[in-house]
Amino acid sequence: MNNDIERVIYSAAAIQKRESELAQQLSDEYRDKKPLIVSVLTGAVLFTVDLFDKMDIYAQLDFIDVSSYGGGTQSSGHVKLLHDLKHDIKGRNVLVVEDIVDTGRTLKFLIDLLKDRDAKSIKVCSMLDKPEGRVVDVKADYVGFNVPNEFLVGYGLDYKGFYRNLPYVGVLKPSVYAE
Numbered sequence: 001m002n003n004d005i006e007r008v009i010y011s012a013a014a015i016q017k018r019e020s021e022l023a024q025q026l027s028d029e030y031r032d033k034k035p036l037i038v039s040v041l042t043g044a045v046l047f048t049v050d051l052f053d054k055m056d057i058y059a060q061l062d063f064i065d066v067s068s069y070g071g072g073t074q075s076s077g078h079v080k081l082l083h084d085l086k087h088d089i090k091g092r093n094v095l096v097v098e099d100i101v102d103t104g105r106t107l108k109f110l111i112d113l114l115k116d117r118d119a120k121s122i123k124v125c126s127m128l129d130k131p132e133g134r135v136v137d138v139k140a141d142y143v144g145f146n147v148p149n150e151f152l153v154g155y156g157l158d159y160k161g162f163y164r165n166l167p168y169v170g171v172l173k174p175s176v177y178a179e
């Protein structure tokens with residue numbers, strides 16, 4: 001699997017270090033708010049778990065699944081809900097945890113969906129942000145790293161469902177797409 005990677009953008013150590021900083025900030029912000037952490041399946045799971053276990057506060061965890069990419073490297077442009085939350089978010093402080101914000105369509109869809117449910121607050125923490133890819137006006141409140149407009153894999157991010165278990169974030173060799 002490592003042989004398919006052209007270059008590493010963020011090493012496992014760099015990611016862990018940044019997560020500790022974010023977890024500290026989030027713990028300060030949510031200390032007395034008992035937030036509901038909403039992890040967006042499947043890409044954000046690795047990031048969510050590593051962030052969550054660094055947060056020393058009362059918090060609950062839930063998952064939501066939306067689709068936009070459909071397996072390739074280009075966003076399909078429309079988003080749909082595949083799996084909903086178990087928790088009622090009415091009156092809750094919700095923190096959405098995403099893997100990456102590109103066009104922003106997924107995040108916009110999610111925020112609009114959750115806004116209709118009377119949460120007390122909704123904020124977003126994304127491991128990665130690709131500001132150049134933005135098509136709709138939406139922004140994460142907390143960002144791990146800003147990344148260039150390239151297709152990335154690893155640490156939750158997939159290509160055709162694979163590479164999520166790489167401990168770092170990197171760029172695939174062009175030969176992998178040619179297969």
Ligand code: 5GP
Binds near residue numbers: 069075151153
């Ligand atoms: P958006 O709706 O903002 O265009 O895309 C958000 C979703 O597309 C992310 O949650 C992620 O699943 C996927 N995505 C966006 N950019 C990348 C990327 O560089 N690599 C991978 N593997 N997925 C991406």
Ligand code: MG
Binds near residue numbers: 040043100106
């Ligand atoms: Mg995603």
